[in-house]
Amino acid sequence: MTFFGFLDFGLKELIETLLIAGALYYLYTLIRGTFAISVFFGLIIIFSVNAIVSVLGLTTINFILLRITDVGILALVILFQPEIRKLLYRIGHNTSFDRFFKTNESNQVIEEVISAVKSMSRVKTGALIVFARASALQDLVDAGHRIDAVVSSQLIETIFQKDTPLHDGALVIRDDRIVAASCYLPISQNPNISSVFGTRHRAAVGISETNNVFVVIVSEETGRISVSKNGSLTSGLTIQKLRKEMEAQIGKEPTENEVSFTETKKE
Structure with missing residues (x-):
C-alpha cells in the first residue's frame, strides 16, 4: 500500500513512524528540565557534523568523530542513567495498568x-x-x-x-x-x-x-x-x-x- 507515488510509504510505515515519534516524545518528557537535554542536543550536533564531513570526504575528521560516537554509546548509558532508570521503572509501573493493583x-x-x-x-x-x-x-x-x-x-x-x-x-x-x-x-x-x-x-x-x-x-x-x-x-x-x-x-x-x-x- 502506497500513499505517495514517489515514496514507498504505507500503513505499516505510518504505524512505525507514529511509534518512533511517540517514543521520542516520551523520552523528551523524561529528560526535559535536566542537564541530559543539553547532552542530547550536543550528541545530535556531533552526529550531524559527522554526516557532513562524511559527504565532504574529510576522512581524518570523520575517523575522530566516529571514535567519539563509539565512546558516546557508553557515555550515554552513564550520563542518562537516572533517566534510563526512571524510564524502565515507569514501563514496569505504568499508571494505567497499575491502577488495577492500587x-x-x-x-x-x-x-x-x-x-x-x-x-x-x-x-x-x-x-x-x-x-x-x-x-x-x-x-x-x-x-x-x-x-x-x-x-x-x-x-x-x-x-x-x-x-x-x-x-x-x-x-x-x-x-x-x-x-x-x-x-x-x-x-x-x-x-x-x-x-x-x-x-x-x-x-x-x-x-x-x-x-x-x-x-x-x-x-x-x-x-x-x-x-x-x-x-x-x-x-x-x-x-x-x-x-x-x-x-x-x-x-x-x-x-x-x-x-x-x-x-x-x-x-
Missing part, C-alpha cells in the same frame, strides 16, 4: 493525616509523609526505623516533633499503617525546582520521580502544605485542597455502612 487507604487514615498536617502547619513543624503501595519502598523501610502502628494524628505529630529522634527523614504509610519513620529519601536533581524549596521538598520530588507514591510535605519555615506525585510538586494547599488531593490519589469510596452513618450524622 491499594486504597481508608478514609479514616486520610482524616488522621489531615488532622496532623493541620496542627503541624499551624505551629510550623516540618513533616514528610509518604503513602506507598503494598510492598513498595521496602528498601527505604528497612533502612529506616520500623514502627508498624495504626495511623493516628497524635503519633504523627509526636514523630515529627523537633526534640524526638525520629523527626528527621520521612514517615511511610502503607496498607493503612505507619510502617516506618526516619526514612531518608533520594534528593531530586531537577533544576526546575524553585530555590525556595529545601531538602524536604526535593526529597519528596525525588521519591515520586521513580516510585508510584503520593507525598505530603509541611514546611518547617513557613508551615506551607505541599504534595508531590509523579515528579511534580504542588505547593500552598489549603486543608480543603489537601483533602481533595488525598481522596483523589489514595482514597476509596465509602462502604454502604459508612454512607449510612454519614447520612445519619447529617440528619
Whole structure:
C-alpha cells in the first residue's frame, strides 16, 4: 500500500513512524528540565557534523568523530542513567495498568493525616509523609526505623516533633499503617525546582520521580502544605485542597455502612 507515488510509504510505515515519534516524545518528557537535554542536543550536533564531513570526504575528521560516537554509546548509558532508570521503572509501573493493583487507604487514615498536617502547619513543624503501595519502598523501610502502628494524628505529630529522634527523614504509610519513620529519601536533581524549596521538598520530588507514591510535605519555615506525585510538586494547599488531593490519589469510596452513618450524622 502506497500513499505517495514517489515514496514507498504505507500503513505499516505510518504505524512505525507514529511509534518512533511517540517514543521520542516520551523520552523528551523524561529528560526535559535536566542537564541530559543539553547532552542530547550536543550528541545530535556531533552526529550531524559527522554526516557532513562524511559527504565532504574529510576522512581524518570523520575517523575522530566516529571514535567519539563509539565512546558516546557508553557515555550515554552513564550520563542518562537516572533517566534510563526512571524510564524502565515507569514501563514496569505504568499508571494505567497499575491502577488495577492500587491499594486504597481508608478514609479514616486520610482524616488522621489531615488532622496532623493541620496542627503541624499551624505551629510550623516540618513533616514528610509518604503513602506507598503494598510492598513498595521496602528498601527505604528497612533502612529506616520500623514502627508498624495504626495511623493516628497524635503519633504523627509526636514523630515529627523537633526534640524526638525520629523527626528527621520521612514517615511511610502503607496498607493503612505507619510502617516506618526516619526514612531518608533520594534528593531530586531537577533544576526546575524553585530555590525556595529545601531538602524536604526535593526529597519528596525525588521519591515520586521513580516510585508510584503520593507525598505530603509541611514546611518547617513557613508551615506551607505541599504534595508531590509523579515528579511534580504542588505547593500552598489549603486543608480543603489537601483533602481533595488525598481522596483523589489514595482514597476509596465509602462502604454502604459508612454512607449510612454519614447520612445519619447529617440528619
